[in-house]
Amino acid sequence: SVRPPVLTRRLLSRENGKPVLKPNRPLILKDSVGNRKPRKGEASCVTEMSLLMACWKQNNFVDSLCSNEINTFYTCVHKAERQKLLSGELIENCIYTQTSFFQLIKSLRP
Amino acid sequence: MAASISGLLKPWTPRVLLVRWSRYNPYYLEPEVRKEAYSRPESELSAEEKEERELKKLRPIKAATNSTTSSLFNDPVVSKFINMMMKHGEKTLAREIMMQTLENIKRKQVEKYHKATDGQKEGIECNPYAVFHQALENCKPVVALASIQKGGKYYQVPIPVTGNRQRFLAMKWMITECRDNKHRRTHMYEKLSQELLAAFANEGNVIRKKHELHKMAEANRAYAHYRWW
Numbered sequence: 001s002v003r004p005p006v007l008t009r010r011l012l013s014r015e016n017g018k019p020v021l022k023p024n025r026p027l028i029l030k031d032s033v034g035n036r037k038p039r040k041g042e043a044s045c046v047t048e049m050s051l052l053m054a055c056w057k058q059n060n061f062v063d064s065l066c067s068n069e070i071n072t073f074y075t076c077v078h079k080a081e082r083q084k085l086l087s088g089e090l091i092e093n094c095i096y097t098q099t100s101f102f103q104l105i106k107s108l109r110p
Numbered sequence: 111m112a113a114s115i116s117g118l119l120k121p122w123t124p125r126v127l128l129v130r131w132s133r134y135n136p137y138y139l140e141p142e143v144r145k146e147a148y149s150r151p152e153s154e155l156s157a158e159e160k161e162e163r164e165l166k167k168l169r170p171i172k173a174a175t176n177s178t179t180s181s182l183f184n185d186p187v188v189s190k191f192i193n194m195m196m197k198h199g200e201k202t203l204a205r206e207i208m209m210q211t212l213e214n215i216k217r218k219q220v221e222k223y224h225k226a227t228d229g230q231k232e233g234i235e236c237n238p239y240a241v242f243h244q245a246l247e248n249c250k251p252v253v254a255l256a257s258i259q260k261g262g263k264y265y266q267v268p269i270p271v272t273g274n275r276q277r278f279l280a281m282k283w284m285i286t287e288c289r290d291n292k293h294r295r296t297h298m299y300e301k302l303s304q305e306l307l308a309a310f311a312n313e314g315n316v317i318r319k320k321h322e323l324h325k326m327a328e329a330n331r332a333y334a335h336y337r338w339w
Contacts, residue, residue: 053328056328081272
């Protein structure tokens with residue numbers, strides 16, 4: 001096993017009076033970094049949503065007059081969902097429980 | 111990548127056979143209930159449909175639920191609505207209410223048709239199923255609000271809503287509105303037919319509720335970036 005470096009060994013030794021440090025884990029550096037929080041993505045389809053809301057504001061929230069914007073919004077949302085599933089990040093981060101695994105399988109199955 | 115994941119599902123039959131359970135291994139395929147799918151001749155099928163048929167010969171199929179039929183009148187949307195209306199497992203009562211609602215809609219529309227002038231007659235939809243579907247479509251919200259925490263505070267963030275969630279919200283609003291906000295001595299089928307016809311014409315309390323949700327989403331559009339998906 002690896003010994004701690006010289007200065008740390010001085011702080012841990014009892015030869016010079018009481019030891020300065022009383023660690024509960026070995027003070028040895030690992031050769032890998034721990035898990036960071038997964039990077040939060042950004043909101044998808046914000047432009048389409050803002051266009052849709054502008055259309056609504058103009059037409060007093062009547063849906064029949066804004067059908068074009070609604071259709072583009074839906075296509076964007078479906079594409080974003082599909083992309084999110086097919087990208088690797090779900091596989092890396094989410095498959096820890098059986099339910100999430102089976103949900104992913106179901107959504108990927110054609 | 112998708113192939114590698116689905117390759118992990120090997121052919122597997124459980125020791126206890128699943129009959130009419132609600133949780134199946136995703137290896138099981140959905141049953142095909144429609145008669146037209148089986149009456150097509152071999153020549154009409156494309157390559158992928160032939161492949162699908164070959165696959166269905168080998169894979170286990172889920173058991174069809176009691177409420178699915180291969181009749182012409184089987185409508186999944188109507189079935190879902192009946193299930194949502196049902197209380198204490200009384201499916202016959204819920205189904206009876208639904209049938210009476212549809213009959214009521216038909217009566218009102220036919221009355222309107224006979225009283226209308228020739229020019230207006232084509233515009234009146236007499237098929238109650240078409241009225242029901244269109245009314246639900248008109249009630250479905252496009253965006254909804256979600257409570258998202260950022261910096262210690264909770265914000266109402268507008269999020270897109272699709273598919274099953276939309277359908278569920280439309281049906282739920284319809285049923286709760288008919289149960290709570292109408293005169294107590296009217297029958298449920300009467301209340302439902304009134305509200306469905308109003309929704310078909312883009313009026314009424316459910317449409318108003320949808321518009322209010324859209325307005326709140328529009329008011330909170332600045333927080334749209336708080337989403338991370």
